[in-house]
Amino acid sequence: MVFQKRVGCAPNGFHIPAMPRVPRSAKGKRSSRKKVEGNQMSAFDLLASLAGKLLSEREGFWTPSNEQLDNESSIKGGVFDQGSCDESTVAPPFVSHGNLNLCFKQHLKSMEPITATCAPNDGSVGEFADKSLDSASPMESCVYRVDDRTVMSLHCKGQIEGQTDSNRKKSVIVSSESSVDLPPYGDCPRAQSCSFPSTKDGEALHGDDQENSSVCTHPCSVHSRALKPHCLEAHRRRKLKKSNYRKCDPASYYNSGEVSNNDVEMKPVFHSQKLFYTRQRSKRSSFKQKKLFEHCSISPSCETSPDEVIVDSLAKDGIKLEADNLLAALNGANNISCTRRGSNPLYDSEDHPVKLCIKSFKVPELFIEIPANATVGSLKRTVMEAVMAVLGDGLCVGILLQGKKVRDDSKTLRQAGISYEDKMDGLGFTLEPSPAGTPPSILNLKEPAFVLTDPMPLNKFQASDATVLPPPLPPANCIEIDHENSAHSSIDPPDNLDSDSKMLVPWAAANSAGAALSLVPLGKSRRSEIAQQRRIRRPFSVSEVEALVQAVEKLGTGRWRDVKIRAFGDSKHRTYVDLKDKWKTLVHTARISPQQRRGEPVPQELLDRVLSAHAYWSHHQAKLPDPAEPRLLT
């Protein structure tokens, strides 16, 4: 007997008492060194990264005025981009008081507004929701209709004024088929998504809605997330299609995703222990869909079901994490020397500290299928593995301001507009995949629909269960990145979110208890042709070239692994293949005229050595790993 249970809707989520080291994902776990290369990011790292982003960078050339956006659209954009039930939460233990809730959403994106907040940290979302119905409340509400559902959106209208009333900026969108006193439909034409509050307060307020809201998720929308074809490399698509995907009855996806939001629903769909890792079935508003599909040839109407409604919610028990606490935790744990108050040189004399409250991060929800005779312990492990597969394979924090990504890490908060109170309700953080070994880059999760399956070779699996399983996923993070952006962050172009959005497909981590996982997209063929991540281009610096040349001189051109160890042993982002390729280009560069060379000029001396080494090793086989290593005569 096999049952399938949707984990994600567990009201209280999964509270992980400690943040273990994350199992490495599919690639390179062979040696310890490889593990080091693994793009692992602990929750602490995450916070550190976040803190660094928020509090440590101040230089920039961008002026906030460029980012003046519609104040309302931001939240809604964020909401639309979220669109899912609230899911499990992970509470890292290192936050002294207050938890950073990582809510398992269907994708790694957080729309939770980071609010400027001043102690005392009051007010749950529910309270705000309550108050929002009061005209005196700092919250605004608006109502709109999604299909047959009336939806109320509560969001902040107030500005942060002074130090006492600044933490009133919350946004919650409340699904409402209930008795909530709703303003007339149409008050807020832009708001078209619904979500249900998962905070306890929200539950208390709209408890009846939760179940109803659950209905909002619809399996059919599993594939409704728009993947912009223009974002896909056709070439890659073809390859992926050819090599990694197989035809599969779409209905099987739906079956697999047909588990309702009722936690208790069991479905004997699969016969082996699997983890379903699917994106929340949701529907975006027509408004958002328009944006989503703006560059997509797929019609939204055919991608969504009428009764799908975006279900978005705030973290269950989303405990605020104040910057103070965060910094204190960081300082205490990792000697990060940043203080927040007065004397902090990070702040200009007249610069007010920016207090932020991260309500939650959202990561994809999980579907788990496990034999009924499995032990509770194995279930726990399975969930943990799924969780860590999502969280562990390298996350970085992205910042959304007014719905736009803030990419320039060098900007100050003020320059980025984060210190502007009138924008605080448009500030959001996202958990994003961090390309291996690369600085955090902003990546939007657009197609977080996966299935975790048995790790058996895909070909075997296909042969044995081809009618059930969705197409397998390419064996790596599938992140489409902006090729225009190098590793260096840059300013977000002032266009909409989707235009520069990225896609990601996390790759499951390895197992620990015989339940190895692999990830398979749950999407449909068209858009399950997910672009595989292309690593961010990282031009070799002169010093790197120097190290490479030196190592090749010593080791020869046939031992790239050794060269890598020798010259880039601690570098995560330079693989031996990279080095081999770089050497290839170096040889080429050395042979062409300086006028033809591009990029950062390599000193001629190095190029000469490249040619010399290349010539030498062309005639000397570098076979012997160690003893009398041939020396290059120079």
Place this chain on the structure above:
DNA sequence: TTTAGGG
């Protein structure tokens, strides 16, 4: 997993 090469 590494190497070697083409793309």
Place this chain on the structure above:
DNA sequence: CCCTAAA
């Protein structure tokens, strides 16, 4: 940088 056949 990617992709992959071969080793």
